Amino acid sequence: MPDLFMLVLPLIIIEFILKIIAFIDLYRRESTSLPKWLWALIILFVNTIGPILYLVLGKQRRQIT
Amino acid sequence: MKLVMIIKKECLETFRIHRWLWLPVFFLLLGLMQPLTSNFLSDILEQFGGLPEGAVIEIPAPSSEEVYGATLGQFTQLGTIVLVLAFMGSISEERRSGEVKMLLLRPVSYASYWFGKFIVSSTVMTVSFLLGIGIALFYIQLLFEPILMPALYGSLAMYWLWMLFIIAVTTTFSTLIKRQTVVAVCSLIVVFGMQMFASMFTSIASWTPGALPNLAVAMATEEIVLPIASTIFSIALVAWMSVLYMKKTDWLY
Numbered sequence: 001m002p003d004l005f006m007l008v009l010p011l012i013i014i015e016f017i018l019k020i021i022a023f024i025d026l027y028r029r030e031s032t033s034l035p036k037w038l039w040a041l042i043i044l045f046v047n048t049i050g051p052i053l054y055l056v057l058g059k060q061r062r063q064i065t
Numbered sequence: 066m067k068l069v070m071i072i073k074k075e076c077l078e079t080f081r082i083h084r085w086l087w088l089p090v091f092f093l094l095l096g097l098m099q100p101l102t103s104n105f106l107s108d109i110l111e112q113f114g115g116l117p118e119g120a121v122i123e124i125p126a127p128s129s130e131e132v133y134g135a136t137l138g139q140f141t142q143l144g145t146i147v148l149v150l151a152f153m154g155s156i157s158e159e160r161r162s163g164e165v166k167m168l169l170l171r172p173v174s175y176a177s178y179w180f181g182k183f184i185v186s187s188t189v190m191t192v193s194f195l196l197g198i199g200i201a202l203f204y205i206q207l208l209f210e211p212i213l214m215p216a217l218y219g220s221l222a223m224y225w226l227w228m229l230f231i232i233a234v235t236t237t238f239s240t241l242i243k244r245q246t247v248v249a250v251c252s253l254i255v256v257f258g259m260q261m262f263a264s265m266f267t268s269i270a271s272w273t274p275g276a277l278p279n280l281a282v283a284m285a286t287e288e289i290v291l292p293i294a295s296t297i298f299s300i301a302l303v304a305w306m307s308v309l310y311m312k313k314t315d316w317l318y
Contacts, residue, residue, distance in 0.1 A: 004105075007207075010200070011097055018090055021083060048094060055083045056150060 019043055022051035025058070032058050067173045071181030074168075079185060088151050088189055092197030095143060099136040100204035103127050129209040133217075134282040136201045137224060140194075141278050145256055148228065149235050152186050153249040156239040166317055175311040179240065179304065186232050194228060216284040223289065224281040226296050230274050231256050233300040240307040240316075274299055 022043045026032070032039055039058055042050045079085050102109065107124045110116065127135075156179075159165050169178065198221065205212065235252040242248050263275030270276060272291040280289055310316070 007101060007204075011094070011101075014090055014093060014097075018087065021086055025083065048091075052087050052091060055087045059082065 015048060018048070018051040022054045026054065029059065034058075068177040068181055068184075071173065071177055072185055075181055075185040079189060084151060084189060085192075088147070089193040089196045091147055092140070092144065092193040093200055095139050096136055096197035096199070096201035097204065099139050100132050100201055100208055103132045103135060104208045127209070129205045129212050130284065132205050132209060133201070133212055133284075136198070136205075137220075137278065137282050140197065140224070140228075141260070144197075144228075145231055146253065148190060148231050149249050149252045149256070151189075152232060152235045153239060153252065154245045155182050155186060155236060157243050157245055157248050160316075161243050161245075169317065175316075176308045179236070179308050179311070183232065183236050183304065186236060187229055190228055190232055191225065194225060198224075216286060219286060219289070220281045220284045223277050223293065226293060227274065227277040227281065230277075230296050230300055233303050237303040237307045241310060 023040070026036060026039055026043065039054050043054050044050070046053070110124075156165075159168070165178075169175075202212065202217075231252070234255055235248070238248045238251045238255075242251065259273060259275035260278060261275075263270040263273050264279055267276075271288065272295055274292060274296040276292045277296060280292065
C-alpha cells in the first residue's frame, strides 16, 4: 500500500496551481464582477470551487457597440 | 481556411479566459477523488462519521470495475454541469456583446463559425476527459486491481461520444438563446432528461443517446450499435438545425 501522503500530493499540487493562477488573474484584471477583496477571500478559503468560480464568473461583461 | 481562422481565434479566447486550465483541472480532481474516497471509505467513516464507540463496520472492498463505474457516475453528475456551465456562453455571449457582428462582417460562413466553436469546445472536453479518466485509472490500478483493457476502450469511446453530445446540445442552445442562464438550464434539462428517460424506461429507450452513459458504466459490449448511431445522428441533426436557424432568421440582431 503506497503512502497516504504521496497519494494526496497531486491533489494539493493541483489545488495550489489553481489558486496561484486565479490570484495572478485577479491581480492583473482592472475590474471584476464582485469587489476584488471578496474574490480574494473566495479564492483563498473556498477550496477548488473558489478559484474555478472566479475564473468562470469573475470577469466583467464587456459590451461592443 | 475560414474554419482554421475561427478555430485559431477561438483557441486564443479559450486561453485568455483560462478555460484550458480550469476544465482539465476540474476533471482531474473528479477522477482523483473517487478512487481515493472508495479506498479510504472505512477510515473516513471512522474519523468523521460520528459513530458510537466500538461500532464495527465491515465495508467490503469494491472491485476496480465498481470504482471505475463510480468515477464515470461522478463525471455524469458534476462533469455534465461543469461542461454545460463552461460552454453555455460560447456563442450566446458573443452574440449578446455584439462580437459576432464584427466577426461575421468578414466572409465567414455561419457553418464554419458554428463548427469552429464546436471543434474547439470538443477538443477542450476531450483533453479534460482523458486527463480525468487517466488519473482515475492510474489510481485504480495503484489501489485496486487493473481493469481489463478491451472492454475499457469501448466504454471510454461510448462515454466520450455522450460528452460530445452534451457539447453539441449546449452549443445549439447557445445559438438559439441569448441569455446564458437560460442556455444552461435548457441544456441541463435536455441532457439529464434524456438520461433519466433512458434509465427509467430501459425497454423502449435503449436505443436513445441517453442510454450511452449507463452502457459505459456497465462496460457493455452488446446492443451498443443503435445508441451510438442515434447519438451520432442527433449530433449531426442539432448541428444542421443550428446552422439553418442562423441562416433563416435575423440572427445577428
